[in-house]
Amino acid sequence: MRRILPLLMALSVPVVVLAQTALPPAPYADTQLEDPALEKKAHDLMLTIRCVTCQSQSIADSNASMASDLRSEIRMRIKGGEDPEAIRRWLIERYGDWISYAPSADPILWPLWAAPILLLLAGGALVATRLKRRGNA
Template sequence: MRPLFIFLSALMLAGPALAQTALPPAPYADRQLEDPAQEAKAMALMQTIRCLTCQSQSIADSNASMASDLRSEIRERIARGEEPEHIRAWLIERYGDWISYKPTADPILWPLWAAPLVLLGAGGVLAWSRIRHKKVRA
């Protein structure tokens, strides 16, 4: 009974190690395009697209399977003649603004961009009034 239990336990633990993905690897995940100009466009775009799995790396630097799929998709679209900004717009539409390292300037984000300037100005006015107040006392 004990050898059967050990055998079944070993078989269950080996299952995940022996598992294979059903999907074939992305064709252009780690293979460059033949045209150097197209490959340069693809690499420039891939440097500005965030990996959905890693979240702190670009898809050009990530080894995650999702990043490989996106690299392949970008290379295939550029090989077909699509412009990088069109591909970026498609990715943003599909995954949201967060995927792009290139910030957007949507009107809803203007307060976010203006907040540091407003706070810096308020700090400057406060410092100036304190300095001026001390000079008047002295």
């Protein structure tokens, strides 16, 4: 048994080394477009798309491999002549509204947009009634 344990340990080292999950970046990753106007369009769109992995950075600022893939996809679509807003809609369709830093104004979200205003009005009314009572007392 004493001889088998070192042998098992020696055999387990290569298994751990082979179990890496990080893949090297693709050769086309983050290759900028030749046309500066198209690259600017792509970069402007990338600044408004949230990284799915990092969740607190835009894909333009993120080093995650998913962000790199999305940057490449955006560049390929813009190079193909697709409109940035169409690309944004495609990304939102694929990943949900959360991926876009530009908030939408869909009617279903109006209560969410109105809630802070209503709370401020209610707080102002509460303060006004308290001050009025204090003045009468």
